[in-house]
Amino acid sequence: MPFIPHTPEEIIEMLATIGVSSIEELFDEIPAELRLKGLAGVPEALSELEVTQLMQARARADQPLINFIGAGAYEHHIPAVVWQLASRGEFYSAYTPYQAEASQGTLQVLYEFQSMMVALTGLDAANASLYDGASALAEAVLMAVRANRQTRSDQILIPRALHPAYRRVVRTLTEPQGIELIEIPYDRKTGQTQVEALAATGIEECAAVVINQPNFFGVLEEVDALTDWAHAHQALVIAVVNPLSLALLKPPGEWGNRGADIACGEAQPLGMPLSSGGPYAGFMCCKLGHVRQLPGRIAGRTIDRAGRSGFTLTLQAREQHIRRGKATSNICTNQGLMVTAATIYLALLGAEGLARVAAACCANTSLLAERLSAIPGVGPCFTGPCFHERVLHLPVAVPVVLETLAAEGILGGFDLNPDYPELGAAILVCATELRTPEEIERYAQCLQAILASQS
Amino acid sequence: MPFIPHTPEEIIEMLATIGVSSIEELFDEIPAELRLKGLAGVPEALSELEVTQLMQARARADQPLINFIGAGAYEHHIPAVVWQLASRGEFYSAYTPYQAEASQGTLQVLYEFQSMMVALTGLDAANASLYDGASALAEAVLMAVRANRQTRSDQILIPRALHPAYRRVVRTLTEPQGIELIEIPYDRKTGQTQVEALAATGIEECAAVVINQPNFFGVLEEVDALTDWAHAHQALVIAVVNPLSLALLKPPGEWGNRGADIACGEAQPLGMPLSSGGPYAGFMCCKLGHVRQLPGRIAGRTIDRAGRSGFTLTLQAREQHIRRGKATSNICTNQGLMVTAATIYLALLGAEGLARVAAACCANTSLLAERLSAIPGVGPCFTGPCFHERVLHLPVAVPVVLETLAAEGILGGFDLNPDYPELGAAILVCATELRTPEEIERYAQCLQAILASQS
Amino acid sequence: MLIQERSRPGRRAPTQAPLQTPKLPDLPSHLCRTQRPALPEVSELEVMRHYTGLSQKNFSIDTHCYPLGSCTMKYNPRVCHALAMLPAFLSRHPLAPAEQGQGLLACLYELQEILKAVTGMDAVSLAPAAGAQGELAGVLMIRAYHRGRGESQRTEILIPDAAHGTNPASAAMAGFQVREIPTGPDGDVDLAALRSALGPKTAGIMLTNPSTLGVFERNIRAIAEAVHGAGGLLYYDGANLNGILGQVRPADMGFDIVHVNLHKTFATPHGGGGPGAGPVGVRAQLAPYLPVPLVERTADDGYRWLTESDRPQSIGRLTAFGGNIGILLRAYVYARLLGRQGLSRVAEFATLNANYLLARLRSAGFTLAYPTRRASHEFILTLKPEARAFGVSTADVAKRLLDYGYHAPTTYFPLLVPECLLIEPTETESKQTLDGLAEALIAIRRECVENPELLHNAPHHLPVSRLDEVHAARQLDLAWRPTVGEGSHG
Amino acid sequence: MLIQERSRPGRRAPTQAPLQTPKLPDLPSHLCRTQRPALPEVSELEVMRHYTGLSQKNFSIDTHCYPLGSCTMKYNPRVCHALAMLPAFLSRHPLAPAEQGQGLLACLYELQEILKAVTGMDAVSLAPAAGAQGELAGVLMIRAYHRGRGESQRTEILIPDAAHGTNPASAAMAGFQVREIPTGPDGDVDLAALRSALGPKTAGIMLTNPSTLGVFERNIRAIAEAVHGAGGLLYYDGANLNGILGQVRPADMGFDIVHVNLHKTFATPHGGGGPGAGPVGVRAQLAPYLPVPLVERTADDGYRWLTESDRPQSIGRLTAFGGNIGILLRAYVYARLLGRQGLSRVAEFATLNANYLLARLRSAGFTLAYPTRRASHEFILTLKPEARAFGVSTADVAKRLLDYGYHAPTTYFPLLVPECLLIEPTETESKQTLDGLAEALIAIRRECVENPELLHNAPHHLPVSRLDEVHAARQLDLAWRPTVGEGSHG
Ligand SMILES: Cc1ncc(COP(=O)(O)O)c(C=O)c1O
Numbered sequence A, B: 001m002p003f004i005p006h007t008p009e010e011i012i013e014m015l016a017t018i019g020v021s022s023i024e025e026l027f028d029e030i031p032a033e034l035r036l037k038g039l040a041g042v043p044e045a046l047s048e049l050e051v052t053q054l055m056q057a058r059a060r061a062d063q064p065l066i067n068f069i070g071a072g073a074y075e076h077h078i079p080a081v082v083w084q085l086a087s088r089g090e091f092y093s094a095y096t097p098y099q100a101e102a103s104q105g106t107l108q109v110l111y112e113f114q115s116m117m118v119a120l121t122g123l124d125a126a127n128a129s130l131y132d133g134a135s136a137l138a139e140a141v142l143m144a145v146r147a148n149r150q151t152r153s154d155q156i157l158i159p160r161a162l163h164p165a166y167r168r169v170v171r172t173l174t175e176p177q178g179i180e181l182i183e184i185p186y187d188r189k190t191g192q193t194q195v196e197a198l199a200a201t202g203i204e205e206c207a208a209v210v211i212n213q214p215n216f217f218g219v220l221e222e223v224d225a226l227t228d229w230a231h232a233h234q235a236l237v238i239a240v241v242n243p244l245s246l247a248l249l250k251p252p253g254e255w256g257n258r259g260a261d262i263a264c265g266e267a268q269p270l271g272m273p274l275s276s277g278g279p280y281a282g283f284m285c286c287k288l289g290h291v292r293q294l295p296g297r298i299a300g301r302t303i304d305r306a307g308r309s310g311f312t313l314t315l316q317a318r319e320q321h322i323r324r325g326k327a328t329s330n331i332c333t334n335q336g337l338m339v340t341a342a343t344i345y346l347a348l349l350g351a352e353g354l355a356r357v358a359a360a361c362c363a364n365t366s367l368l369a370e371r372l373s374a375i376p377g378v379g380p381c382f383t384g385p386c387f388h389e390r391v392l393h394l395p396v397a398v399p400v401v402l403e404t405l406a407a408e409g410i411l412g413g414f415d416l417n418p419d420y421p422e423l424g425a426a427i428l429v430c431a432t433e434l435r436t437p438e439e440i441e442r443y444a445q446c447l448q449a450i451l452a453s454q455s
Numbered sequence C, D: 001m002l003i004q005e006r007s008r009p010g011r012r013a014p015t016q017a018p019l020q021t022p023k024l025p026d027l028p029s030h031l032c033r034t035q036r037p038a039l040p041e042v043s044e045l046e047v048m049r050h051y052t053g054l055s056q057k058n059f060s061i062d063t064h065c066y067p068l069g070s071c072t073m074k075y076n077p078r079v080c081h082a083l084a085m086l087p088a089f090l091s092r093h094p095l096a097p098a099e100q101g102q103g104l105l106a107c108l109y110e111l112q113e114i115l116k117a118v119t120g121m122d123a124v125s126l127a128p129a130a131g132a133q134g135e136l137a138g139v140l141m142i143r144a145y146h147r148g149r150g151e152s153q154r155t156e157i158l159i160p161d162a163a164h165g166t167n168p169a170s171a172a173m174a175g176f177q178v179r180e181i182p183t184g185p186d187g188d189v190d191l192a193a194l195r196s197a198l199g200p201k202t203a204g205i206m207l208t209n210p211s212t213l214g215v216f217e218r219n220i221r222a223i224a225e226a227v228h229g230a231g232g233l234l235y236y237d238g239a240n241l242n243g244i245l246g247q248v249r250p251a252d253m254g255f256d257i258v259h260v261n262l263h264k265t266f267a268t269p270h271g272g273g274g275p276g277a278g279p280v281g282v283r284a285q286l287a288p289y290l291p292v293p294l295v296e297r298t299a300d301d302g303y304r305w306l307t308e309s310d311r312p313q314s315i316g317r318l319t320a321f322g323g324n325i326g327i328l329l330r331a332y333v334y335a336r337l338l339g340r341q342g343l344s345r346v347a348e349f350a351t352l353n354a355n356y357l358l359a360r361l362r363s364a365g366f367t368l369a370y371p372t373r374r375a376s377h378e379f380i381l382t383l384k385p386e387a388r389a390f391g392v393s394t395a396d397v398a399k400r401l402l403d404y405g406y407h408a409p410t411t412y413f414p415l416l417v418p419e420c421l422l423i424e425p426t427e428t429e430s431k432q433t434l435d436g437l438a439e440a441l442i443a444i445r446r447e448c449v450e451n452p453e454l455l456h457n458a459p460h461h462l463p464v465s466r467l468d469e470v471h472a473a474r475q476l477d478l479a480w481r482p483t484v485g486e487g488s489h490g
């Protein structure tokens, strides 16, 4: 019996202790007419060898392409230490640290992670993760509405230059609570979200303004001006940031005169493999004054009976298992193991290492954009300063180009047209520190050949 | 500085404490004319990312073939648990357990391993590993010469049907001590080493007889008769066995009337990947009376000051660090981590699981041999009973057949001709539990096509 | 010691980042930071030792019996991890074309089918990232369903008082009012109270069955009839599916929607807090509302993602990409390893283990919360008698159990049973381990009498003694901060 | 508890083996076993918990500072493990054709070249499985070389008394007589004694430099001249190469043969006993004798194995296949990560660390074995004064150090220094760790005075207290055996 340790003799002894004659009898409170006779529809068991061969065959079918897509999920080098440590059984197979004394490992990791996110964002407090960057933003929006005591508005200004999937998730998760999302257009020349566009809404006050730095196009926003506009309009500022970029960029806590109020984003770039989209981890930080509105678990430092320092989950009165329907969120299971990986990743890299990775990504993407822009008909869409992604326009329709590139083993970029038809034929490209000059050259040559054959 | 934690300030402090002004000064006892100026010939450092990309590219060049070779190294399924546990840092990065109290994990694993080898071989004691099966046999030969008090002979009878590489290693390692190896031919019909062939040597007495079960051809020897002959001629019996086969076969301790005296072999089938030949692990077991001649480390159970059971290295007076030139062997570092893997493997499989693996290998090899023998010109060379390997004769020269198969992604077998020219065109094949009926069929069809095109 | 406290300015693990300092990108300086973030500066060996040491301070399935009720802490087979971590799966970008993901999509599609089979539902989406997100998706579908039928006045969700906190929290997030339904003395829902709560505002009910009281809700057919009769839908919280896997299906009980916690029933790891996965299954009439993405089999036996444009009625997207794919792969491998019979055996042996442990503890004098009932895969003890007689609390007993080398059961949940322990041994624990756990609890009960102080001050053998949670909440210390001068050498 | 003692008849981890009981092969019954071997019958979870628990009882580099002299317990970078475990490397059969191994062979060839560069030798074979096998290969080459020149009367190998036991043991295995050479008072070889031992029987000398006394043999040029002058060869035991890597090369000192312990200097793991790897390098005149196999670069920039048929003068084969390939890959990755400068830095910081620790301990009152000498990458304390004054032994101090969370240094070796501790911190330990170690030793020295009993009974905080080695050797218990009836249900 796979994974079931009982021997025939033991089963007999156990049934005798219970005082029943069969396991079947233990289900006698289930109405007989509901009892199932076998799980038709589930295949027969495989041995470990068989399932290994099956999965290896399936993995062979999915051999990776040379990846020039970012668009919310970034392929970085993950040091071998990260997952060799995170996969240790004591981390991997523990539950949420409900018994603090028996979970000091996990709890200290969470505290260290929170400290690192505080260091990166320049805010005061962090939670121990949410599902992913998009759902973290949705939670931030709900939090801002709760936390903003200066206005009773349910309106949120949200840039069109924010990841389309993030905007969709925010809609799914905030619409039932009557929150109104007002989309702020971006400047067609710079690719930036401009203060003028905020002002053009004519809104006097609102619950929050979402600022995405860098934005979905890889373009850097003028965060100071946007932040100050928001604060002048009683709005809280929700920063959506790539934590890797914070190795170089101004932390949200320092935006404008008063700093952003909440920062959230996707921690995937910090040691998490792409994995077709998950598991990743959302993070969220805030100013101390808002901490009781922060959703999700929070680890805190405390003392034990002997006065020694130790860690425990804290501020649980915010959470669903205490506050039930009035909790800050329904989240229970979060992305703990991913946080462990991120913590180890950041510990290995340090500020200097992280800055080097960020700089290498910037440099590679610049190289890529330059090289591709040398191809007739290809060129940058926007003039704003960029981090490690670029929007390029193509002279022909995107899908066939990307398909042909894929056939050559190249994942050539994200087609922006379905989400941003106003851009025409445009792709979002990214070259992280993994991409070599040879790969970039290979991409350029393939693209050139494809375009030549198209015209 | 990769892996060196010193900060510039610390280096200065440390030098001051020592009382020197530079690290260079610490090397002032080395004659100046010998000092090297830099390691020309070693390439510049790579980052972890770069070395990862390099090694991945090299691994891509070595994509595995479908493997039908055994010949001393067997591809078995290795449960995921085995290396996820054995790679835990506490096992992986420990030294030989010189401080027993701080090494109870490693020591208990060794004791458990010894117990398992004793259970498999039916002998009384085991060591904690030697380098590999071949060098273990060489050590067994040296041990037998020391241990045999009934004769002063330095002669060893060694079957020609023993792995050619084993015979070479035994020659390398025993010849300097004046040991004479007498090769015993096999029966051309059955593939067995027969008592008559031992008798035909005309030898009255000798130090030891080596019995290989199954032998290199996969054929089962009549171990009882061979053992009794040896004992009748004052010889110790050295069994060379595949530990997997002992799930089904009679343990050396029960061979003949008195049992083999020493058993050794290659533990690779017990959870070690093929890895182009290593690291594997040699094992060795013996009767209790010979234990003081056993080479290598031995873990023993003992008690601590509180009377609790614990483990320690024992019988160290046999070893080089105590006995120096008079030690039973020079071995110091052995194959400890491989032993850890083998122990976990055997714990997972148990007697029943091991028997199933062995039986599946037998069945697959039978299927393979039958299927290939259906091809005109191909057929079994020997009539003796077989375990999980078979010798097949081919109608054409072997090398071109194997090369063509390799081009088709098939590792078709081991060419016996260079070592056994008397067999003509013959290959040794093996199909472990990993080989599927489809793969066997594919091999057969490729072989058929090749032979057809050759004739 | 924190990793931050091991930091020394100028120390690094330099092989981890590009070796050459690349030319700093040409970013506008007013958008750049002026001080380096205060991240640790440590060597790789320090990282290794620090986190290896931390890991050793954890209880976990791989080290301890972990009978945490409602959490199903069973063995997480290592091959599931190994196969989900195959490089091709790890390195696939979420926006890569489906053609370069047919292997993955085949696994996900088959997992959808397996979940349909075990729940009896007609359609499944794997999108939710955990149980609570599955719940939210479920109640959003209830909302969408009623709105689709023009019944937006259905604004109430009924939830028994025994329910997990995520149930009311999820209902609230979906904009519903929550109405709590009391439990009867034998652990079943108070049917009369339920009936009187039903009405035109009823959108549905959220139920766990077996409930978090460790008993099977015997009136489930009557409940289903009553709720359906009132126009409401039944939501099945699958946290306890481990207790009935292959024995009875939510759909057959009358449920319309179900979520499955793969990190419970399908043995994916809990990772010290997550990630999990909470697929949702529904009956046919709700299928259009399922969250995206879903996996569809194409005419040519391939697979593709269905997204917003394919599913216009979908409640939408819950995470940016497809949810916790790596966890789904682990669950898929687990299901294939166990197969049809193995999955049914799960509930049989989980139930055998719970009832055996219950029998041993009952005969040793412990008080059961529902003494007339069969245990499902878990059961509840109440320590009220011990609390009264000896002044010990459930927390004391739980902490003391840690000293004996067992993780504590769930404490103080469900809220309606005073001083309760919710014990779920799971099917992967052996009789020897259960006997050891029973004997530890019996010994602790003896200590209650002989030496209650021992319990008040427990644990005694862990890296820290009892931690002060009140101090933690009052003197908030949520992040380490560099002392002045640190973190600013950049 | 032993895994065997967790066994219950009939319990298994059945997913690990083929599920169908295959038809038992048709083997002659007199060749088959009648009783099943007494292997444990346990579940996968039990295996996981058992070995996870055992692992936690170990000290290791990843958990503790491990300053074991002569063993070079430095950090084993994890990426070396990860890359050596790439599936293509793991699944390659040793007898697969070289064409399907060009990636591997490229690594091995380049490793040969790197080892040539760091030792100064002309040719390298990676075949030996560990240091001792490298030594044996070395002395066998000495033997072959003299025989090749018709000088088979050279039957003596000279070895200083400070040498590791493997040196005389290897010489003996190769059929040589060993002549021990004494050490002078300052730790250098007694030159006069050496000279008088040289003669027509001299085959060669085996030396470690820096020696196992933790000092650099200053007369190495004179020794080389004397030995060469007598017609002998110089063998370099590379166990201490970490102390001079990139600073001075064995070939430049006059050595003819060298082995390198990759599991020391090249940071491959020691695995609780092995596997290691002990490549040998030689000067050109000895190259024909190198053990097989070797890797050669072919004319078309490919690689191939050279075996017996290519190398007729080779001393032969040492293991069945090519040695510990997986370890060689780890060493190769390590060398590439560190590169030219990184490798030189190894010796610099190993030496800095040793001399710093020495300075701290000296100023705290510890007695150095060679107080006039610079430490190499390791150094020796003698506890003779403490032993005399307080009745404590080196073993007592070593065991007590375990209580402080540091692995003990090497004790009672080299044999010529009484009550010695051979301390090798390695370059990967930080100043903070060295300070902690120094303070622990200083505290223990205080305990020698104040409370010697504490030391006699140490360790106090480990899973077991002091183990009785005499009992172990007298009452041999080398294997668990089933009690009657067990292990026979087959
Ligand atoms: C009964 C019950 N419902 C819901 C949940 C929430 O599931 P998750 O933690 O996966 O969000 C849990 C988990 O603890 C539970 O036990």
Ligand SMILES: Cc1ncc(COP(=O)(O)O)c(C=O)c1O
Binding pocket: B331, B332, B333, D070, D071, D130, D131, D132, D133, D164, D166, D167, D208, D212, D237, D239, D240, D261, D276, D277, D278
């Ligand atoms: C000085 C010295 N020589 C030789 C050896 C033997 O090396 P190995 O253990 O690799 O066989 C050692 C290892 O301990 C050593 O320290």
